[in-house]
Amino acid sequence: MDKPAFLARVEELHAGGYRLALINATTVMPAAPVAHGASTHGAPATEAAPGPVPADAQASAGEDMFELTWAFARDAEFETIRERIATGDEIPSISGSFGAAFLYENELRELFGINVTGINVDLRGAMYKTNTRVPFSHRAVRARLEAATAASAAAAGGSASAGTGATTEAPASVKRP
Numbered sequence: 001m002d003k004p005a006f007l008a009r010v011e012e013l014h015a016g017g018y019r020l021a022l023i024n025a026t027t028v029m030p031a032a033p034v035a036h037g038a039s040t041h042g043a044p045a046t047e048a049a050p051g052p053v054p055a056d057a058q059a060s061a062g063e064d065m066f067e068l069t070w071a072f073a074r075d076a077e078f079e080t081i082r083e084r085i086a087t088g089d090e091i092p093s094i095s096g097s098f099g100a101a102f103l104y105e106n107e108l109r110e111l112f113g114i115n116v117t118g119i120n121v122d123l124r125g126a127m128y129k130t131n132t133r134v135p136f137s138h139r140a141v142r143a144r145l146e147a148a149t150a151a152s153a154a155a156a157g158g159s160a161s162a163g164t165g166a167t168t169e170a171p172a173s174v175k176r177p
Protein backbone atom coordinates (compact mmCIF):
# COMPACT_ATOMS: atom_id res chain seq x y z
CA MET A 1 0.00 0.00 0.00
CA ASP A 2 1.37 3.38 -1.01
CA LYS A 3 0.36 5.26 2.16
CA PRO A 4 1.19 8.82 1.00
CA ALA A 5 -0.73 8.33 -2.27
CA PHE A 6 -3.65 6.77 -0.37
CA LEU A 7 -3.85 9.68 2.10
CA ALA A 8 -3.52 12.22 -0.74
CA ARG A 9 -6.43 10.57 -2.59
CA VAL A 10 -8.54 10.55 0.59
CA GLU A 11 -7.82 14.25 1.10
CA GLU A 12 -8.78 14.98 -2.55
CA LEU A 13 -12.12 13.27 -1.98
CA HIS A 14 -12.67 15.21 1.25
CA ALA A 15 -11.82 18.52 -0.44
CA GLY A 16 -14.13 17.56 -3.32
CA GLY A 17 -17.14 17.34 -1.01
CA TYR A 18 -17.33 13.56 -0.68
CA ARG A 19 -18.48 11.92 2.54
CA LEU A 20 -17.30 8.59 3.89
CA ALA A 21 -19.91 5.95 3.08
CA LEU A 22 -18.18 2.86 4.48
CA ILE A 23 -15.00 1.03 5.24
CA ASN A 24 -15.10 -2.73 4.72
CA ALA A 25 -12.62 -5.52 5.39
CA THR A 26 -12.63 -9.08 4.12
CA THR A 27 -10.41 -11.84 5.41
CA VAL A 28 -8.83 -13.43 2.32
CA MET A 29 -7.57 -16.93 2.99
CA PRO A 30 -4.75 -18.25 0.81
CA ALA A 31 -5.82 -20.73 -1.83
CA ALA A 32 -4.38 -24.21 -1.79
CA PRO A 33 -1.48 -24.36 -4.25
CA VAL A 34 -2.64 -25.55 -7.65
CA ALA A 35 -0.42 -25.94 -10.68
CA HIS A 36 -1.24 -23.37 -13.33
CA GLY A 37 -3.66 -24.97 -15.77
CA ALA A 38 -4.65 -27.77 -13.39
CA SER A 39 -8.29 -28.56 -12.81
CA THR A 40 -9.72 -27.66 -9.41
CA HIS A 41 -12.76 -29.93 -9.86
CA GLY A 42 -11.16 -33.31 -9.29
CA ALA A 43 -10.34 -34.27 -12.88
CA PRO A 44 -6.85 -33.53 -14.14
CA ALA A 45 -6.51 -30.84 -16.76
CA THR A 46 -5.82 -32.18 -20.23
CA GLU A 47 -3.51 -29.34 -21.18
CA ALA A 48 -1.74 -26.69 -19.14
CA ALA A 49 -2.75 -23.12 -19.84
CA PRO A 50 -0.07 -21.18 -21.68
CA GLY A 51 1.75 -18.24 -20.11
CA PRO A 52 2.90 -17.31 -16.65
CA VAL A 53 0.82 -17.45 -13.48
CA PRO A 54 -0.91 -14.06 -13.03
CA ALA A 55 0.92 -11.71 -10.64
CA ASP A 56 -2.07 -11.34 -8.29
CA ALA A 57 -2.30 -15.12 -7.95
CA GLN A 58 1.42 -15.30 -7.15
CA ALA A 59 1.19 -12.60 -4.51
CA SER A 60 -1.61 -14.25 -2.57
CA ALA A 61 -0.45 -17.87 -2.81
CA GLY A 62 0.21 -18.98 0.75
CA GLU A 63 -0.05 -15.48 2.22
CA ASP A 64 -2.81 -14.32 4.54
CA MET A 65 -4.32 -11.13 3.16
CA PHE A 66 -7.08 -8.67 3.95
CA GLU A 67 -9.00 -6.80 1.28
CA LEU A 68 -9.95 -3.32 2.44
CA THR A 69 -12.47 -1.06 0.75
CA TRP A 70 -13.15 2.58 1.45
CA ALA A 71 -16.26 4.00 -0.26
CA PHE A 72 -17.02 7.69 -0.58
CA ALA A 73 -20.19 9.37 -1.85
CA ARG A 74 -21.15 12.79 -3.16
CA ASP A 75 -24.76 13.07 -4.27
CA ALA A 76 -25.19 10.12 -6.67
CA GLU A 77 -21.44 9.71 -7.31
CA PHE A 78 -19.38 7.00 -5.62
CA GLU A 79 -15.63 6.61 -5.43
CA THR A 80 -13.98 3.47 -4.11
CA ILE A 81 -10.45 2.76 -2.97
CA ARG A 82 -9.57 -0.92 -2.67
CA GLU A 83 -6.33 -2.30 -1.26
CA ARG A 84 -4.99 -5.72 -0.34
CA ILE A 85 -2.69 -5.83 2.65
CA ALA A 86 -0.81 -8.68 4.28
CA THR A 87 -1.40 -9.65 7.89
CA GLY A 88 0.77 -7.41 10.04
CA ASP A 89 0.81 -4.48 7.62
CA GLU A 90 -0.12 -1.08 9.00
CA ILE A 91 -2.65 1.22 7.39
CA PRO A 92 -3.00 4.93 8.11
CA SER A 93 -6.16 6.31 9.67
CA ILE A 94 -8.36 8.63 7.63
CA SER A 95 -10.13 9.94 10.74
CA GLY A 96 -8.28 13.25 10.36
CA SER A 97 -10.18 13.88 7.12
CA PHE A 98 -13.36 11.92 7.88
CA GLY A 99 -14.13 12.01 11.61
CA ALA A 100 -16.58 9.10 11.60
CA ALA A 101 -13.86 6.80 10.25
CA PHE A 102 -12.67 6.22 13.83
CA LEU A 103 -15.57 3.79 14.38
CA TYR A 104 -14.72 1.69 11.33
CA GLU A 105 -11.01 1.82 12.11
CA ASN A 106 -11.49 0.63 15.69
CA GLU A 107 -13.57 -2.25 14.26
CA LEU A 108 -10.75 -3.12 11.84
CA ARG A 109 -8.34 -3.34 14.75
CA GLU A 110 -10.60 -5.22 17.18
CA LEU A 111 -12.37 -7.61 14.84
CA PHE A 112 -9.70 -8.25 12.18
CA GLY A 113 -6.45 -7.44 13.99
CA ILE A 114 -5.48 -4.84 11.37
CA ASN A 115 -3.10 -2.23 12.75
CA VAL A 116 -4.58 1.19 11.95
CA THR A 117 -2.18 3.97 12.94
CA GLY A 118 -3.12 7.48 14.03
CA ILE A 119 -6.82 6.98 14.84
CA ASN A 120 -8.21 10.24 16.28
CA VAL A 121 -10.41 8.44 18.82
CA ASP A 122 -8.63 5.20 19.70
CA LEU A 123 -10.88 3.03 21.86
CA ARG A 124 -7.97 0.68 22.65
CA GLY A 125 -9.93 -2.56 22.35
CA ALA A 126 -12.97 -1.43 24.36
CA MET A 127 -15.49 -1.25 21.51
CA TYR A 128 -16.58 -4.89 21.39
CA LYS A 129 -16.76 -7.74 23.86
CA THR A 130 -16.38 -11.02 21.95
CA ASN A 131 -15.66 -14.60 22.97
CA THR A 132 -12.82 -14.73 20.43
CA ARG A 133 -10.21 -12.03 20.90
CA VAL A 134 -9.95 -11.12 17.19
CA PRO A 135 -12.85 -13.04 15.60
CA PHE A 136 -12.07 -12.33 11.93
CA SER A 137 -8.30 -12.80 12.09
CA HIS A 138 -6.90 -15.48 9.82
CA ARG A 139 -6.16 -17.74 12.79
CA ALA A 140 -9.74 -17.48 14.13
CA VAL A 141 -11.30 -18.00 10.68
CA ARG A 142 -8.99 -20.96 10.02
CA ALA A 143 -9.96 -22.53 13.38
CA ARG A 144 -13.69 -22.18 12.56
CA LEU A 145 -13.18 -23.68 9.10
CA GLU A 146 -11.24 -26.63 10.54
CA ALA A 147 -13.92 -27.21 13.20
CA ALA A 148 -16.68 -27.11 10.57
CA THR A 149 -14.75 -29.51 8.34
CA ALA A 150 -14.20 -31.91 11.24
CA ALA A 151 -17.88 -31.72 12.20
CA SER A 152 -18.94 -32.40 8.59
CA ALA A 153 -16.56 -35.33 8.32
CA ALA A 154 -17.82 -36.75 11.63
CA ALA A 155 -21.44 -36.34 10.51
CA ALA A 156 -20.74 -37.96 7.14
CA GLY A 157 -18.80 -40.80 8.77
CA GLY A 158 -21.63 -41.60 11.16
CA SER A 159 -24.44 -41.50 8.59
CA ALA A 160 -23.45 -44.38 6.29
CA SER A 161 -21.20 -47.42 6.41
CA ALA A 162 -18.73 -47.22 3.55
CA GLY A 163 -19.77 -49.24 0.55
CA THR A 164 -22.49 -51.25 2.29
CA GLY A 165 -25.43 -48.94 1.84
CA ALA A 166 -26.28 -49.40 5.53
CA THR A 167 -27.18 -46.29 7.45
CA THR A 168 -27.05 -45.48 11.11
CA GLU A 169 -29.85 -43.79 12.97
CA ALA A 170 -29.31 -40.07 13.56
CA PRO A 171 -29.91 -38.70 17.05
CA ALA A 172 -33.34 -37.22 17.66
CA SER A 173 -31.87 -33.71 17.71
CA VAL A 174 -30.54 -34.05 14.14
CA LYS A 175 -33.04 -33.52 11.35
CA ARG A 176 -32.24 -34.84 7.93
CA PRO A 177 -33.79 -33.43 4.79
